[in-house]
Amino acid sequence: MNILVLNGSPRSNGNTKKMVEAFREGAESAGHTVNVVDVCHKRIAGCLACEYCHTNGNGECIQKDDMSEIYSLLKDAEMLVIASPIYYHGITGQLKCTIDRFYSAAYPRKPEKLKKIAMFLSSGDADMYDGAMFSYRGDFLGYLGLEDMGMFTAHGGVNGSAAKLKELGDFGRALK
Numbered sequence: 001m002n003i004l005v006l007n008g009s010p011r012s013n014g015n016t017k018k019m020v021e022a023f024r025e026g027a028e029s030a031g032h033t034v035n036v037v038d039v040c041h042k043r044i045a046g047c048l049a050c051e052y053c054h055t056n057g058n059g060e061c062i063q064k065d066d067m068s069e070i071y072s073l074l075k076d077a078e079m080l081v082i083a084s085p086i087y088y089h090g091i092t093g094q095l096k097c098t099i100d101r102f103y104s105a106a107y108p109r110k111p112e113k114l115k116k117i118a119m120f121l122s123s124g125d126a127d128m129y130d131g132a133m134f135s136y137r138g139d140f141l142g143y144l145g146l147e148d149m150g151m152f153t154a155h156g157g158v159n160g161s162a163a164k165l166k167e168l169g170d171f172g173r174a175l176k
Contacts, residue, residue: 004077008084008095010040015159022165026172042066053104079116086123090131118149
């Protein structure tokens, strides 16, 4: 399976990145291809709401920035993983800009090969996930109709723990 991971953490070695790497190692050991894009280290602007993608652009965004790399990877992705630390009850702003730009990639329908989704969230508190879960359910399960492969959360002392990293590695290895 071809998996695209969008890592929304600005920290190169933070808890979210550790979750992503544990998953990647597990998935790759099971023969899957995993592409990780650290969106906070890319130049991705927010959606302009110009409607170019839905009119003259035939589904292509008018903006020419690092989002083109994600569009290219998204065309072959069979599974998407959204990974983010929690900032003010939601995903990071950089990841939100990236997801907003799916507006053109999902028009007039979602990428043909994309069937599955999972989400990894890291926070300091167990009660901080509602905003991210709302987006996950509405944008990806509802609107795009993707199969829910699971939501994995880590908070406080669970962040970076051997047990959590093993859980994510095992999840990657078990994917079919």
